Amino acid sequence: MTTLSTARRLLGLIDRERIVLPLVIGLGVLGALLESVGLYLFVPLVQGLSGAPIRLPFPAVNAWIAGFPPDMRVGLFAGLIVVCIVAKNVLAYLCAVLWFSAQSQVVHKVQTRIFEQLVRSGADYAADSARATRISAIASESWKLGDATVAVFRTIVAVITCVIFAGLLFVISWRLTLLALAAMAIAAAILFAITRTAQKVGEDSLAALNTFGKHAWESFNALRTIRAFGRESYEIERLRRHSEDVRRGAMRQEMLWALPWRFGEVSATLIVAALILTVGRDPQGLALFVAFLAVLYRMQAPLREALSARVQMNGLQPVAAQVFSIMDETARPVLVSGSRAFAGMKDGIRLENVRFRYAEGEAEVLRGLTLDIPAGKTTAIVGPSGAGKSTLIDLLARFRDPTDGVVRVDGVDLREFDLAQWRAHMSIMSQDVFLFDASVRDNVLYGDATADDDALSHAARIARADAFIEALPEGWNTRVGDRGGRLSGGQRQRIALARAVVRNPDLFLLDEATNALDAETERAFQAALAEFSRGRTLVVVAHRLATIEAADQIVMMEAGVVIESGSFADLIGKRGRFWRLYEAQRLATAAE
Ligand code: ADP
Numbered sequence: 264m265t266t267l268s269t270a271r272r273l274l275g276l277i278d279r280e281r282i283v284l285p286l287v288i289g290l291g292v293l294g295a296l297l298e299s300v301g302l303y304l305f306v307p308l309v310q311g312l313s314g315a316p317i318r319l320p321f322p323a324v325n326a327w328i329a330g331f332p333p334d335m336r337v338g339l340f341a342g343l344i345v346v347c348i349v350a351k352n353v354l355a356y357l358c359a360v361l362w363f364s365a366q367s368q369v370v371h372k373v374q375t376r377i378f379e380q381l382v383r384s385g386a387d388y389a390a391d392s393a394r395a396t397r398i399s400a401i402a403s404e405s406w407k408l409g410d411a412t413v414a415v416f417r418t419i420v421a422v423i424t425c426v427i428f429a430g431l432l433f434v435i436s437w438r439l440t441l442l443a444l445a446a447m448a449i450a451a452a453i454l455f456a457i458t459r460t461a462q463k464v465g466e467d468s469l470a471a472l473n474t475f476g477k478h479a480w481e482s483f484n485a486l487r488t489i490r491a492f493g494r495e496s497y498e499i500e501r502l503r504r505h506s507e508d509v510r511r512g513a514m515r516q517e518m519l520w521a522l523p524w525r526f527g528e529v530s531a532t533l534i535v536a537a538l539i540l541t542v543g544r545d546p547q548g549l550a551l552f553v554a555f556l557a558v559l560y561r562m563q564a565p566l567r568e569a570l571s572a573r574v575q576m577n578g579l580q581p582v583a584a585q586v587f588s589i590m591d592e593t594a595r596p597v598l599v600s601g602s603r604a605f606a607g608m609k610d611g612i613r614l615e616n617v618r619f620r621y622a623e624g625e626a627e628v629l630r631g632l633t634l635d636i637p638a639g640k641t642t643a644i645v646g647p648s649g650a651g652k653s654t655l656i657d658l659l660a661r662f663r664d665p666t667d668g669v670v671r672v673d674g675v676d677l678r679e680f681d682l683a684q685w686r687a688h689m690s691i692m693s694q695d696v697f698l699f700d701a702s703v704r705d706n707v708l709y710g711d712a713t714a715d716d717d718a719l720s721h722a723a724r725i726a727r728a729d730a731f732i733e734a735l736p737e738g739w740n741t742r743v744g745d746r747g748g749r750l751s752g753g754q755r756q757r758i759a760l761a762r763a764v765v766r767n768p769d770l771f772l773l774d775e776a777t778n779a780l781d782a783e784t785e786r787a788f789q790a791a792l793a794e795f796s797r798g799r800t801l802v803v804v805a806h807r808l809a810t811i812e813a814a815d816q817i818v819m820m821e822a823g824v825v826i827e828s829g830s831f832a833d834l835i836g837k838r839g840r841f842w843r844l845y846e847a848q849r850l851a852t853a854a855e
Pocket of ligand 1: 621622628646647648649650651652653654655
């Protein structure tokens with residue numbers, strides 16, 4: 264990605280870009296012209312002060328000035344200079360207001376757009392590193408994109424100012440101008456080298472920042488594990504090292520960014536010295552020389568501005584590229600919603616020869632799965648860990664689509680249905696329950712925002728959560744803490760069940776939802792479930808086989824295919840794989 268295309272994308276994020284950009288350019292041109300006039304007025308001012316006749320290259324202006332008495336001329340020019348400089352500063356301020364408005368818009372848009380796209384796209388960021396990069400894009404890189412936007416504007420205005428000043432220098436003295444240009448070309452070559460280095464340092468710096476963020480994020484999630492293994496010092500040392508890398512990178516970057524400033528001043532002084540040495544032979548006199556120096560001196564500011572903005576842009580380029588790539592990656596939904604309305608399931612779901620792999624080139628997790636899930640019945644899915652049970656649940660919830668084969672609902676490809684409507688008729692509950700740091704009420708309402716207090720209480724009763732909710736310090740208004748941390752595992756599970764129940768789903772998917780429960784709570788949960796599931800389609804992934812004896816159908820999976828299916832009695836009678844697994848579990852439980 265080039266600087267130009269980055270600049271274009273950044274400007275594209277601004278509201279009314281078509282007006283803002285010409286406005287900034289217009290204000291820049293006007294400001295530079297006003298300043299030029301102000302600077303040029305030094306020529307007649309100095310000529311007036313030294314008592315010499317005013318000789319500007321514009322005869323009409325000379326004649327106009329000659330109309331004033333000599334003692335008024337100096338005052339006139341001084342006054343005009345002040346007016347020009349005041350007006351120029353007003354314009355520069357307006358320009359800066361536009362920049363900062365654009366800057367804040369870019370930050371705001373990047374933050375909200377990345378978040379919105381992440382949530383909507385359906386892409387799943389299971390890996391911590393991927394999540395950390397996205398969080399850092401929202402929290403920190405977005406601000407840098409704001410800075411980059413200002414850098415773009417700074418460059419535009421500075422370049423305009425430089426061009427206009429250069430024109431003015433030519434008007435004053437083309438010979439001196441050529442000399443100055445030659446010196447500047449050398450300076451520019453040196454600055455180019457600095458810019459290149461800054462770009463490289465920017466990339467390294469970003470990599471260090473990513474590593475640091477990823478590690479910090481991982482450690483926060485692993486505090487218990489770190490303590491359990493007594494690895495505190497190791498982790499602190501590791502973070503200290505990453506932080507040190509970030510610090511060094513940031514410092515090198517700042518050092519490089521600060522260079523053009525210093526370098527600009529030194530080279531300008533050298534140029535002035537060279538000019539003083541040559542001016543003796545220049546016939547145009549002291550006044551022109553003073554004006555030339557004044558313009559040249561003023562030119563330093565926009566020149567430095569342009570160069571430092573360029574160095575900054577180069578440093579920010581990798582950051583922008585990373586943020587834009589996240590935005591592109593999530594711009595389109597991973598799962599495209601269908602257009603067919605879904606009002607409820609009549610017959611059931613049929614998986615036909617479904618194959619699935621998580622990524623191109625990886626082994627297939629489901630390898631030609633064919634399965635009927637009748638509506639209104641309970642289907643239990645069992646099998647060893649890694650068999651693909653959770654993946655199957657993901658396909659039913661349409662969190663993912665099959666790589667090959669088809670999932671049909673009442674004979675229609677699931678992909679044809681409106682995704683939101685499909686999900687509206689479904690509840691899912693997994694082993695790792697996620698509760699928001701909000702009240703119990705809000706967490707249950709997450710299942711159906713329109714539910715009234717009666718519906719909430721009813722759901723809590725079914726989930727066997729009513730008693731403990733009432734006993735909480737503030738009842739339904741008790742906050743559950745980050746991820747529900749103030750509740751026990753069983754309580755979290757029952758709130759999650761209430762949340763699923765209040766949704767009143769046709770299809771209820773439970774993925775090892777009772778694993779974290781103790782035996783007594785699990786029995787209560789099973790009873791609750793049995794009551795709730797009447798007339799609904801239930802798909803239960805279960806580890807403890809004793810809990811699924813009552814299922815209408817049991818499907819045993821292994822390595823991505825169905826190896827046995829039937830009722831509990833059928834499978835036990837068959838004395839096959841399910842029977843063996845069941846017996847093994849029974850003996851193990853009896854031995855406990
Ligand atoms: P089960 O629920 O039966 O234990 P899963 O459906 O969770 O099985 O996993 C089946 C296989 O898919 C496993 O080998 C697992 O490592 C792999 N797998 C699960 N989730 C992902 C994922 N997000 N990315 C890549 N592979 C995955």
